[in-house]
Amino acid sequence: xxxxxxxxxxxxxxxxxxxxxxxxxxxxxxxxxxxxxxxxxxxxxxxxxxxxxxxxxxxxxxxxxxxxxxxxxxxxxxxxxxxxxxxxxxxxxxxxxxxxxxxxxxxxxxxxxxxxxxxxxxxxxxxxxxxxxxxxxxxxxxxxxxxxxxxxxxxxxxxxxxxxxxxxxxxxxxxxxxxxxxxxxxxxxxxxxxxxxxxxxxxxxxxxx
Amino acid sequence: xxxxxxxxxxxxxxxxxxxxxxxxxxxxxxxxxxxxxxxxxxxxxxxxxxxxxxxxxxxxxxxxxxxxxxxxxxxxxxxxxxxxxxxxxxxxxxxxxxxxxxxxxxxxxxxxxxxxxxxxxxxxxxxxxxxxxxxxxxxxxxxxxxxxxxxxxxxxxxxxxxxxxxxxxxxxxxxxxxxxxxxxxxxxxxxxxxxxxxxxxxxxxxxxx
DNA sequence: CATCGAATGGACTCGGTAGTCCAATGGATT
DNA sequence: AATCCATTGGACTACCGAGTCCATTCGATG
Numbered sequence: 402x403x404x405x406x407x408x409x410x411x412x413x414x415x416x417x418x419x420x421x422x423x424x425x426x427x428x429x430x431x432x433x434x435x436x437x438x439x440x441x442x443x444x445x446x447x448x449x450x451x452x453x454x455x456x457x458x459x460x461x462x463x464x465x466x467x468x469x470x471x472x473x474x475x476x477x478x479x480x481x482x483x484x485x486x487x488x489x490x491x492x493x494x495x496x497x498x499x500x501x502x503x504x505x506x507x508x509x510x511x512x513x514x515x516x517x518x519x520x521x522x523x524x525x526x527x528x529x530x531x532x533x534x535x536x537x538x539x540x541x542x543x544x545x546x547x548x549x550x551x552x553x554x555x556x557x558x559x560x561x562x563x564x565x566x567x568x569x570x571x572x573x574x575x576x577x578x579x580x581x582x583x584x585x586x587x588x589x590x591x592x593x594x595x596x597x598x599x600x601x602x603x604x605x606x607x608x609x610x
Numbered sequence: 611x612x613x614x615x616x617x618x619x620x621x622x623x624x625x626x627x628x629x630x631x632x633x634x635x636x637x638x639x640x641x642x643x644x645x646x647x648x649x650x651x652x653x654x655x656x657x658x659x660x661x662x663x664x665x666x667x668x669x670x671x672x673x674x675x676x677x678x679x680x681x682x683x684x685x686x687x688x689x690x691x692x693x694x695x696x697x698x699x700x701x702x703x704x705x706x707x708x709x710x711x712x713x714x715x716x717x718x719x720x721x722x723x724x725x726x727x728x729x730x731x732x733x734x735x736x737x738x739x740x741x742x743x744x745x746x747x748x749x750x751x752x753x754x755x756x757x758x759x760x761x762x763x764x765x766x767x768x769x770x771x772x773x774x775x776x777x778x779x780x781x782x783x784x785x786x787x788x789x790x791x792x793x794x795x796x797x798x799x800x801x802x803x804x805x806x807x808x809x810x811x812x813x814x815x816x817x818x819x
Numbered sequence: 820c821a822t823c824g825a826a827t828g829g830a831c832t833c834g835g836t837a838g839t840c841c842a843a844t845g846g847a848t849t
Numbered sequence: 850a851a852t853c854c855a856t857t858g859g860a861c862t863a864c865c866g867a868g869t870c871c872a873t874t875c876g877a878t879g
Contacts, residue, residue, distance in 0.1 A: 408846080408855065430729045432641030435836060446858045447838080457838065508725075512784055516717075516725055519787060520639045530788045561797050564785055565778075568798035572781025575721055576773055578728060579739045588770050589777035593801060599808075617876080620826065644866060655828045656868080666868065 415453040417443050423465045427506055431462055431517050463525050466518075469510035470532035476500035484543025485550060487601075493543075494594065497570070498587060507577035507586070509570070511536075537563045544597070553601055562596065569593030624662040626652050632674045636715055640671055640726050672734050675727075678719035679741035685709035693752025694759060696810075702752075703803065706779070707796060716786035716795065718779070720745075746772045753806070762810055771805065778802030 407415075421442045425434040436450055436458060454461040474481065477500070480493035501507065511532050518526040537560075544559035573589030616624075630651040634643040645659055645667060663670040683690065686709070689702035710716065720741050727735040746769075753768035782798030 406855065410846085411856065414856080428729070430641070430726065432639070433729050436838085437836070446856095448840085448859080449857060451838070452856070458836095513725065515784060515788065516722065517639065520637070520642050526788075533785075533788060564794045565798050565801045568778060568781030568785050568794060569774075569802075570781065571784040572777030572779065572798070575724060575780040575784075576742075576777050579724065579735075579742060585773045585777060589774050589781070589802075592774045592805065593778075593798075595805070596801065615825070617825065619876085623826080645868085646866070655826095657829080657870085658827060660868070661826070667866095 411453070414443075414445065414449060418445060418450065418453060418461070419464050419468050422461055423469055423510065426462070426465060427504070427508055427510055427513065430513075431521060459522050459525070462522070463528055466511075466514050466525060466528050466532070469514070470529075473500070473509075473511055473532075474536070481539050481543075483546075484540070485546040487552070490543070490547075490594065490597065494590060498583060498590070501574065501586065502583060507574050507581070507583070509574050512571040512574065533567070537567055540566055547597070553597060557596070565596075566590070566593045620662070623652075623654065623658060627654060627659065627662060627670070628673050628677050631670055632678055632719065635671070635674060636713070636717055636719055636722065640723075640730060668731050668734070671731070672737055675720075675723055675734060675737050675741070678723070679738075682709070682718075682720055682741075683745070690748050690752075693749070694755040696761070699752070699756075699803065699806065703799060707792060707799070710783065710795065711792060716783050716790070716792070718783050721780040721783065742776070746776055749775055756806070762806060766805070774805075775799070775802045 418439060422434060422439050425438060425442065436447065439445075439461075440447060440450060450461065451457065454464065456463075477493060477496055480489050480496055483489040484493060501509070504510075511529060514525070515529045515533060518529045540563035541559040544553075544557070544562050547553045548555045548557070548559070569589040569592065570586070573586035576585035576589070577583060627648060631643060631648050634647060634651065645656065648654075648670075649656060649659060659670065660666065663673065665672075686702060686705055689698050689705055692698040693702060710718070713719075720738060723734070724738045724742060727738045749772035750768040753762075753766070753771050756762045757764045757766070757768070778798040778801065779795070782795035785794035785798070786792060
Protein backbone atom coordinates (compact mmCIF):
# COMPACT_ATOMS: atom_id res chain seq x y z
CA UNK A 402 0.00 0.00 0.00
CA UNK A 403 2.26 2.71 1.28
CA UNK A 404 5.16 2.24 -1.07
CA UNK A 405 6.63 5.55 -0.05
CA UNK A 406 10.05 5.30 1.50
CA UNK A 407 10.93 7.16 4.61
CA UNK A 408 14.45 7.90 5.76
CA UNK A 409 15.72 8.21 9.30
CA UNK A 410 15.73 11.94 8.90
CA UNK A 411 12.13 11.88 7.80
CA UNK A 412 11.11 9.66 10.66
CA UNK A 413 12.77 12.01 13.13
CA UNK A 414 10.95 15.01 11.68
CA UNK A 415 7.67 13.18 11.77
CA UNK A 416 8.18 12.23 15.40
CA UNK A 417 9.20 15.77 16.28
CA UNK A 418 5.94 17.00 14.82
CA UNK A 419 3.90 14.47 16.79
CA UNK A 420 5.50 15.30 20.11
CA UNK A 421 5.29 19.05 19.67
CA UNK A 422 1.66 18.76 18.66
CA UNK A 423 0.99 16.62 21.71
CA UNK A 424 2.41 19.25 24.00
CA UNK A 425 0.40 21.99 22.38
CA UNK A 426 -2.82 20.00 22.54
CA UNK A 427 -2.28 19.34 26.23
CA UNK A 428 -1.67 23.03 26.82
CA UNK A 429 -4.23 24.61 24.53
CA UNK A 430 -6.56 21.86 23.38
CA UNK A 431 -7.15 20.67 19.85
CA UNK A 432 -8.87 23.87 18.88
CA UNK A 433 -6.09 25.96 20.32
CA UNK A 434 -3.47 24.08 18.40
CA UNK A 435 -2.97 25.31 14.85
CA UNK A 436 -0.79 23.96 12.10
CA UNK A 437 1.03 27.27 12.12
CA UNK A 438 2.03 27.02 15.76
CA UNK A 439 3.11 23.44 15.23
CA UNK A 440 5.12 24.51 12.22
CA UNK A 441 6.78 27.24 14.23
CA UNK A 442 7.58 24.97 17.16
CA UNK A 443 9.09 22.29 14.99
CA UNK A 444 10.83 24.55 12.50
CA UNK A 445 9.12 22.80 9.65
CA UNK A 446 7.03 23.97 6.74
CA UNK A 447 3.41 23.52 5.80
CA UNK A 448 4.30 21.06 3.10
CA UNK A 449 6.10 18.84 5.58
CA UNK A 450 3.04 18.61 7.79
CA UNK A 451 0.97 17.38 4.87
CA UNK A 452 3.81 15.27 3.55
CA UNK A 453 3.93 13.21 6.74
CA UNK A 454 0.24 13.49 7.56
CA UNK A 455 -1.66 13.54 4.26
CA UNK A 456 -4.93 13.50 6.18
CA UNK A 457 -4.13 16.93 7.54
CA UNK A 458 -4.77 18.05 11.07
CA UNK A 459 -7.25 15.26 11.84
CA UNK A 460 -4.72 12.58 10.99
CA UNK A 461 -2.00 14.36 12.92
CA UNK A 462 -4.19 14.52 16.00
CA UNK A 463 -4.98 10.82 15.72
CA UNK A 464 -1.29 10.01 15.50
CA UNK A 465 -0.75 12.12 18.59
CA UNK A 466 -3.48 10.22 20.41
CA UNK A 467 -1.80 6.92 19.62
CA UNK A 468 1.58 8.19 20.69
CA UNK A 469 0.30 9.66 23.95
CA UNK A 470 -1.59 6.51 24.81
CA UNK A 471 1.55 4.48 24.29
CA UNK A 472 3.57 6.86 26.46
CA UNK A 473 0.96 6.74 29.18
CA UNK A 474 0.94 2.96 29.29
CA UNK A 475 4.72 2.71 29.14
CA UNK A 476 4.98 5.04 32.11
CA UNK A 477 3.00 2.49 34.10
CA UNK A 478 5.25 -0.38 33.17
CA UNK A 479 6.16 -2.86 34.40
CA UNK A 480 3.60 -2.60 37.20
CA UNK A 481 0.46 -2.24 35.11
CA UNK A 482 1.15 -5.64 33.60
CA UNK A 483 1.66 -7.14 37.03
CA UNK A 484 -0.59 -5.81 39.79
CA UNK A 485 -0.47 -9.22 41.45
CA UNK A 486 0.94 -8.06 44.77
CA UNK A 487 0.30 -5.22 47.17
CA UNK A 488 3.72 -3.83 46.37
CA UNK A 489 2.96 -3.84 42.68
CA UNK A 490 -0.21 -1.80 43.19
CA UNK A 491 1.64 0.67 45.33
CA UNK A 492 4.46 1.00 42.81
CA UNK A 493 1.96 1.44 40.00
CA UNK A 494 0.17 4.19 41.89
CA UNK A 495 3.43 6.05 42.48
CA UNK A 496 4.56 5.63 38.89
CA UNK A 497 1.30 7.06 37.61
CA UNK A 498 1.36 10.10 39.86
CA UNK A 499 4.97 10.63 38.89
CA UNK A 500 4.05 10.48 35.22
CA UNK A 501 1.46 13.25 35.58
CA UNK A 502 3.87 15.23 37.70
CA UNK A 503 6.48 15.07 34.96
CA UNK A 504 3.94 16.18 32.37
CA UNK A 505 3.97 19.55 34.06
CA UNK A 506 0.23 19.92 33.62
CA UNK A 507 -2.58 18.46 35.66
CA UNK A 508 -4.30 16.84 32.75
CA UNK A 509 -4.44 13.40 31.20
CA UNK A 510 -3.43 13.28 27.53
CA UNK A 511 -5.99 10.55 26.97
CA UNK A 512 -8.74 11.75 29.27
CA UNK A 513 -8.43 15.25 27.92
CA UNK A 514 -8.67 13.94 24.37
CA UNK A 515 -11.63 11.78 25.36
CA UNK A 516 -13.53 14.91 26.31
CA UNK A 517 -12.67 16.73 23.11
CA UNK A 518 -12.81 13.72 20.83
CA UNK A 519 -16.55 13.21 20.85
CA UNK A 520 -16.92 16.80 19.72
CA UNK A 521 -14.57 16.68 16.79
CA UNK A 522 -13.71 13.40 15.15
CA UNK A 523 -15.56 10.09 15.46
CA UNK A 524 -12.46 8.19 14.41
CA UNK A 525 -10.45 9.87 17.12
CA UNK A 526 -13.20 9.02 19.54
CA UNK A 527 -12.92 5.33 18.71
CA UNK A 528 -9.16 5.48 19.13
CA UNK A 529 -9.39 7.08 22.53
CA UNK A 530 -12.13 4.72 23.63
CA UNK A 531 -9.94 1.80 22.71
CA UNK A 532 -7.05 3.13 24.76
CA UNK A 533 -9.28 3.78 27.72
CA UNK A 534 -10.81 0.30 27.52
CA UNK A 535 -7.40 -1.28 27.33
CA UNK A 536 -6.40 0.60 30.42
CA UNK A 537 -9.54 -0.55 32.22
CA UNK A 538 -8.92 -4.11 31.15
CA UNK A 539 -5.42 -4.09 32.64
CA UNK A 540 -6.63 -2.74 35.97
CA UNK A 541 -9.45 -5.27 36.08
CA UNK A 542 -6.96 -8.02 35.29
CA UNK A 543 -4.87 -6.87 38.23
CA UNK A 544 -7.84 -7.08 40.55
CA UNK A 545 -8.56 -10.56 39.30
CA UNK A 546 -4.98 -11.60 39.95
CA UNK A 547 -5.28 -10.37 43.51
CA UNK A 548 -8.45 -12.36 43.90
CA UNK A 549 -6.93 -15.46 42.34
CA UNK A 550 -4.00 -15.18 44.71
CA UNK A 551 -6.50 -14.99 47.56
CA UNK A 552 -5.00 -11.67 48.58
CA UNK A 553 -8.36 -9.94 48.50
CA UNK A 554 -11.96 -10.95 48.71
CA UNK A 555 -13.32 -12.60 45.59
CA UNK A 556 -16.76 -11.06 45.74
CA UNK A 557 -15.84 -7.62 44.41
CA UNK A 558 -16.47 -6.87 40.75
CA UNK A 559 -13.09 -6.27 39.07
CA UNK A 560 -14.68 -4.35 36.20
CA UNK A 561 -16.42 -2.02 38.56
CA UNK A 562 -13.36 -1.44 40.67
CA UNK A 563 -11.31 -0.70 37.56
CA UNK A 564 -13.83 1.91 36.43
CA UNK A 565 -13.91 3.50 39.87
CA UNK A 566 -10.13 3.77 39.95
CA UNK A 567 -9.97 5.24 36.45
CA UNK A 568 -12.70 7.71 37.31
CA UNK A 569 -10.77 8.76 40.39
CA UNK A 570 -7.70 9.43 38.25
CA UNK A 571 -9.58 11.44 35.66
CA UNK A 572 -11.65 13.33 38.19
CA UNK A 573 -8.69 13.87 40.45
CA UNK A 574 -6.88 15.55 37.59
CA UNK A 575 -9.87 17.79 36.90
CA UNK A 576 -9.69 18.99 40.49
CA UNK A 577 -5.90 19.17 40.58
CA UNK A 578 -5.84 21.61 37.71
CA UNK A 579 -7.51 24.59 39.39
CA UNK A 580 -5.93 23.78 42.76
CA UNK A 581 -2.54 23.51 41.09
CA UNK A 582 -1.52 20.63 43.29
CA UNK A 583 -1.24 16.89 43.08
CA UNK A 584 -3.15 16.34 46.29
CA UNK A 585 -6.64 16.08 44.77
CA UNK A 586 -5.37 13.47 42.33
CA UNK A 587 -3.59 11.54 45.06
CA UNK A 588 -6.51 11.79 47.46
CA UNK A 589 -9.00 10.59 44.85
CA UNK A 590 -6.77 7.79 43.68
CA UNK A 591 -5.91 6.58 47.16
CA UNK A 592 -9.52 6.77 48.17
CA UNK A 593 -10.54 4.68 45.18
CA UNK A 594 -7.83 2.18 45.95
CA UNK A 595 -8.92 1.97 49.57
CA UNK A 596 -11.69 -0.61 49.02
CA UNK A 597 -8.99 -2.88 47.68
CA UNK A 598 -7.14 -2.70 50.96
CA UNK A 599 -10.26 -2.97 53.00
CA UNK A 600 -10.98 -6.27 51.37
CA UNK A 601 -7.55 -7.42 52.28
CA UNK A 602 -8.05 -10.88 53.69
CA UNK A 603 -6.93 -11.32 57.23
CA UNK A 604 -6.71 -7.61 57.85
CA UNK A 605 -9.14 -7.27 60.73
CA UNK A 606 -10.56 -10.72 61.20
CA UNK A 607 -9.07 -14.05 60.40
CA UNK A 608 -11.29 -15.41 57.63
CA UNK A 609 -9.52 -16.40 54.46
CA UNK A 610 -10.43 -18.64 51.53
CA UNK B 611 -23.62 52.09 35.24
CA UNK B 612 -25.79 50.16 32.86
CA UNK B 613 -28.44 52.76 32.19
CA UNK B 614 -29.72 50.83 29.24
CA UNK B 615 -33.29 49.70 29.59
CA UNK B 616 -34.33 46.20 28.82
CA UNK B 617 -37.88 45.06 28.17
CA UNK B 618 -39.41 41.71 28.97
CA UNK B 619 -39.11 40.77 25.34
CA UNK B 620 -35.44 41.63 25.40
CA UNK B 621 -34.84 39.67 28.56
CA UNK B 622 -36.52 36.63 27.04
CA UNK B 623 -34.39 36.84 23.92
CA UNK B 624 -31.24 37.20 25.98
CA UNK B 625 -32.13 34.18 28.06
CA UNK B 626 -32.97 32.17 24.96
CA UNK B 627 -29.52 32.94 23.61
CA UNK B 628 -27.83 31.86 26.84
CA UNK B 629 -29.64 28.55 27.04
CA UNK B 630 -29.14 27.66 23.39
CA UNK B 631 -25.45 28.50 23.68
CA UNK B 632 -25.20 26.34 26.78
CA UNK B 633 -26.61 23.36 24.96
CA UNK B 634 -24.29 23.84 22.03
CA UNK B 635 -21.25 24.19 24.25
CA UNK B 636 -22.13 20.99 26.07
CA UNK B 637 -22.54 19.19 22.75
CA UNK B 638 -19.69 20.66 20.75
CA UNK B 639 -17.46 22.55 23.16
CA UNK B 640 -16.67 26.24 23.15
CA UNK B 641 -14.65 25.95 19.98
CA UNK B 642 -17.39 24.02 18.24
CA UNK B 643 -19.96 26.63 19.11
CA UNK B 644 -20.07 29.56 16.71
CA UNK B 645 -22.10 32.72 16.83
CA UNK B 646 -23.67 31.66 13.57
CA UNK B 647 -24.99 28.38 14.94
CA UNK B 648 -26.28 30.18 18.01
CA UNK B 649 -27.92 32.75 15.78
CA UNK B 650 -29.56 30.01 13.75
CA UNK B 651 -30.76 28.08 16.80
CA UNK B 652 -32.28 31.14 18.43
CA UNK B 653 -33.64 32.78 15.29
CA UNK B 654 -31.81 35.96 16.13
CA UNK B 655 -29.38 38.17 14.26
CA UNK B 656 -25.74 39.01 14.69
CA UNK B 657 -26.59 42.44 16.00
CA UNK B 658 -28.75 40.97 18.74
CA UNK B 659 -25.93 38.84 20.03
CA UNK B 660 -23.72 41.87 20.38
CA UNK B 661 -26.58 43.98 21.63
CA UNK B 662 -27.10 41.72 24.63
CA UNK B 663 -23.49 40.65 25.01
CA UNK B 664 -21.32 43.62 24.04
CA UNK B 665 -18.25 41.66 25.05
CA UNK B 666 -18.91 39.24 22.23
CA UNK B 667 -18.49 35.51 22.39
CA UNK B 668 -16.28 35.60 25.49
CA UNK B 669 -18.91 37.47 27.49
CA UNK B 670 -21.65 35.19 26.21
CA UNK B 671 -19.72 32.12 27.31
CA UNK B 672 -19.17 33.62 30.74
CA UNK B 673 -22.87 34.30 31.09
CA UNK B 674 -23.52 30.71 30.11
CA UNK B 675 -21.08 29.52 32.76
CA UNK B 676 -22.91 31.49 35.41
CA UNK B 677 -26.27 30.23 34.29
CA UNK B 678 -25.16 26.60 34.13
CA UNK B 679 -23.56 26.79 37.55
CA UNK B 680 -26.77 28.15 38.98
CA UNK B 681 -28.80 25.42 37.30
CA UNK B 682 -26.44 22.75 38.58
CA UNK B 683 -26.67 23.97 42.15
CA UNK B 684 -30.43 24.41 41.99
CA UNK B 685 -30.77 20.83 40.81
CA UNK B 686 -29.15 19.74 44.05
CA UNK B 687 -31.49 21.73 46.24
CA UNK B 688 -32.62 21.50 48.88
CA UNK B 689 -30.33 18.63 49.81
CA UNK B 690 -26.99 20.28 49.03
CA UNK B 691 -27.77 22.93 51.65
CA UNK B 692 -28.66 20.26 54.17
CA UNK B 693 -26.58 17.10 54.07
CA UNK B 694 -27.06 16.74 57.80
CA UNK B 695 -28.70 13.31 57.73
CA UNK B 696 -28.10 10.03 55.96
CA UNK B 697 -31.35 10.51 54.08
CA UNK B 698 -30.25 13.92 52.88
CA UNK B 699 -27.02 12.54 51.44
CA UNK B 700 -28.91 9.79 49.70
CA UNK B 701 -31.44 12.21 48.27
CA UNK B 702 -28.68 14.53 47.13
CA UNK B 703 -26.91 11.69 45.37
CA UNK B 704 -30.08 10.69 43.53
CA UNK B 705 -30.92 14.27 42.59
CA UNK B 706 -27.48 14.78 41.12
CA UNK B 707 -27.55 11.62 39.04
CA UNK B 708 -31.02 12.57 37.90
CA UNK B 709 -29.77 15.98 36.85
CA UNK B 710 -27.07 14.54 34.61
CA UNK B 711 -29.53 12.03 33.26
CA UNK B 712 -31.90 14.80 32.24
CA UNK B 713 -29.08 16.68 30.56
CA UNK B 714 -29.03 13.94 27.97
CA UNK B 715 -25.25 14.00 27.81
CA UNK B 716 -22.75 12.43 30.14
CA UNK B 717 -20.89 15.61 30.82
CA UNK B 718 -20.83 18.24 33.52
CA UNK B 719 -21.51 21.78 32.29
CA UNK B 720 -19.09 23.09 34.89
CA UNK B 721 -16.48 20.37 34.79
CA UNK B 722 -16.47 20.46 31.04
CA UNK B 723 -15.99 24.21 31.08
CA UNK B 724 -13.28 23.85 33.70
CA UNK B 725 -11.27 21.79 31.26
CA UNK B 726 -11.72 24.22 28.41
CA UNK B 727 -11.58 27.40 30.48
CA UNK B 728 -7.89 27.32 31.26
CA UNK B 729 -7.22 27.11 27.56
CA UNK B 730 -9.34 30.03 26.48
CA UNK B 731 -10.26 32.76 28.90
CA UNK B 732 -8.65 33.50 32.28
CA UNK B 733 -11.77 35.33 33.42
CA UNK B 734 -13.89 32.33 32.58
CA UNK B 735 -11.40 30.18 34.45
CA UNK B 736 -11.86 32.26 37.59
CA UNK B 737 -15.62 32.03 37.26
CA UNK B 738 -15.56 28.26 36.94
CA UNK B 739 -13.07 27.89 39.77
CA UNK B 740 -15.36 29.89 41.99
CA UNK B 741 -18.33 27.67 41.19
CA UNK B 742 -16.32 24.54 41.78
CA UNK B 743 -14.98 25.83 45.09
CA UNK B 744 -18.47 26.78 46.21
CA UNK B 745 -19.61 23.28 45.40
CA UNK B 746 -16.71 21.80 47.37
CA UNK B 747 -17.45 24.08 50.28
CA UNK B 748 -21.06 22.89 50.47
CA UNK B 749 -20.05 19.24 50.44
CA UNK B 750 -17.43 19.83 53.09
CA UNK B 751 -20.00 21.67 55.18
CA UNK B 752 -22.25 18.65 54.91
CA UNK B 753 -19.53 16.36 56.18
CA UNK B 754 -18.91 18.71 59.06
CA UNK B 755 -22.60 18.68 59.95
CA UNK B 756 -22.55 14.92 60.04
CA UNK B 757 -19.55 15.04 62.31
CA UNK B 758 -21.11 17.66 64.54
CA UNK B 759 -24.22 15.52 64.84
CA UNK B 760 -21.97 12.64 65.84
CA UNK B 761 -23.35 10.64 62.95
CA UNK B 762 -19.90 9.90 61.61
CA UNK B 763 -16.41 9.85 62.97
CA UNK B 764 -14.88 13.26 63.54
CA UNK B 765 -11.38 12.38 62.48
CA UNK B 766 -11.94 12.46 58.73
CA UNK B 767 -10.95 15.59 56.83
CA UNK B 768 -14.11 17.17 55.37
CA UNK B 769 -12.18 19.10 52.72
CA UNK B 770 -10.51 15.96 51.50
CA UNK B 771 -13.70 13.98 51.41
CA UNK B 772 -15.41 16.76 49.47
CA UNK B 773 -12.64 16.76 46.87
CA UNK B 774 -12.76 12.99 46.57
CA UNK B 775 -16.52 13.05 45.99
CA UNK B 776 -16.28 15.83 43.42
CA UNK B 777 -13.49 14.00 41.64
CA UNK B 778 -15.63 10.87 41.54
CA UNK B 779 -18.43 12.82 39.91
CA UNK B 780 -16.22 14.43 37.31
CA UNK B 781 -14.26 11.29 36.59
CA UNK B 782 -17.38 9.16 36.59
CA UNK B 783 -18.82 11.36 33.89
CA UNK B 784 -15.64 11.05 31.82
CA UNK B 785 -16.07 7.28 31.91
CA UNK B 786 -19.84 7.37 31.43
CA UNK B 787 -19.50 9.23 28.17
CA UNK B 788 -17.80 6.52 26.10
CA UNK B 789 -19.71 3.75 27.86
CA UNK B 790 -22.96 5.61 27.25
CA UNK B 791 -24.34 4.61 30.61
CA UNK B 792 -24.82 6.11 34.02
CA UNK B 793 -23.25 3.19 35.80
CA UNK B 794 -19.66 4.47 35.82
CA UNK B 795 -20.88 7.74 37.32
CA UNK B 796 -22.99 5.96 39.89
CA UNK B 797 -20.28 3.46 40.74
CA UNK B 798 -17.64 6.17 41.19
CA UNK B 799 -19.94 8.37 43.22
CA UNK B 800 -21.18 5.58 45.48
CA UNK B 801 -17.65 4.35 45.96
CA UNK B 802 -16.50 7.82 46.96
CA UNK B 803 -19.42 8.13 49.35
CA UNK B 804 -18.67 4.76 50.87
CA UNK B 805 -16.03 6.00 53.35
CA UNK B 806 -18.73 8.22 54.79
CA UNK B 807 -20.86 5.19 55.55
CA UNK B 808 -17.96 3.17 56.81
CA UNK B 809 -17.34 5.83 59.41
CA UNK B 810 -20.93 5.59 60.47
CA UNK B 811 -20.87 5.49 64.23
CA UNK B 812 -22.65 2.58 65.74
CA UNK B 813 -22.53 0.62 62.53
CA UNK B 814 -20.60 -2.37 63.78
CA UNK B 815 -20.26 -1.63 67.47
CA UNK B 816 -22.79 0.07 69.65
CA UNK B 817 -21.25 3.42 70.56
CA UNK B 818 -23.29 6.49 69.69
CA UNK B 819 -23.24 10.14 70.90
C1' DC C 820 -50.76 60.02 16.34
C1' DA C 821 -46.03 61.49 17.09
C1' DT C 822 -41.77 60.34 19.11
C1' DC C 823 -38.09 57.92 21.17
C1' DG C 824 -35.41 54.23 22.25
C1' DA C 825 -35.23 49.28 22.41
C1' DA C 826 -35.12 45.36 19.40
C1' DT C 827 -34.09 43.35 15.11
C1' DG C 828 -32.19 42.24 10.26
C1' DG C 829 -28.47 41.42 7.58
C1' DA C 830 -24.67 42.93 4.66
C1' DC C 831 -19.92 43.85 5.20
C1' DT C 832 -14.95 43.82 6.86
C1' DC C 833 -11.02 41.71 8.82
C1' DG C 834 -8.10 38.16 10.42
C1' DG C 835 -6.83 33.66 10.99
C1' DT C 836 -6.53 28.71 9.65
C1' DA C 837 -6.67 24.45 6.83
C1' DG C 838 -5.15 22.91 2.81
C1' DT C 839 -2.81 23.31 -2.16
C1' DC C 840 0.92 23.79 -5.22
C1' DC C 841 5.23 24.23 -7.29
C1' DA C 842 9.92 24.95 -6.94
C1' DA C 843 14.27 23.88 -4.71
C1' DT C 844 17.45 21.08 -1.95
C1' DG C 845 19.88 17.10 -0.25
C1' DG C 846 21.30 12.55 0.45
C1' DA C 847 21.56 7.86 -1.10
C1' DT C 848 22.48 4.71 -4.73
C1' DT C 849 24.47 3.37 -9.06
C1' DA D 850 29.43 12.18 -11.31
C1' DA D 851 24.61 11.50 -12.46
C1' DT D 852 20.12 10.42 -11.14
C1' DC D 853 16.16 9.87 -8.40
C1' DC D 854 13.17 10.69 -4.91
C1' DA D 855 12.46 11.98 -0.20
C1' DT D 856 12.60 16.20 2.03
C1' DT D 857 11.93 20.93 2.54
C1' DG D 858 10.46 26.06 1.73
C1' DG D 859 6.96 29.13 1.43
C1' DA D 860 3.60 31.63 -1.34
C1' DC D 861 -1.11 31.27 -2.42
C1' DT D 862 -6.16 30.06 -2.18
C1' DA D 863 -10.57 29.21 -0.07
C1' DC D 864 -13.26 29.43 3.71
C1' DC D 865 -15.05 30.41 8.06
C1' DG D 866 -15.96 32.90 12.17
C1' DA D 867 -15.82 37.16 15.09
C1' DG D 868 -17.06 41.58 15.19
C1' DT D 869 -18.90 46.24 12.92
C1' DC D 870 -22.35 49.11 11.02
C1' DC D 871 -26.44 51.06 9.43
C1' DA D 872 -31.09 50.66 8.30
C1' DT D 873 -35.58 49.09 9.80
C1' DT D 874 -39.29 47.58 12.81
C1' DC D 875 -41.68 47.41 17.11
C1' DG D 876 -43.81 49.00 21.23
C1' DA D 877 -44.43 52.06 24.98
C1' DT D 878 -45.55 56.64 26.38
C1' DG D 879 -46.96 61.43 25.90
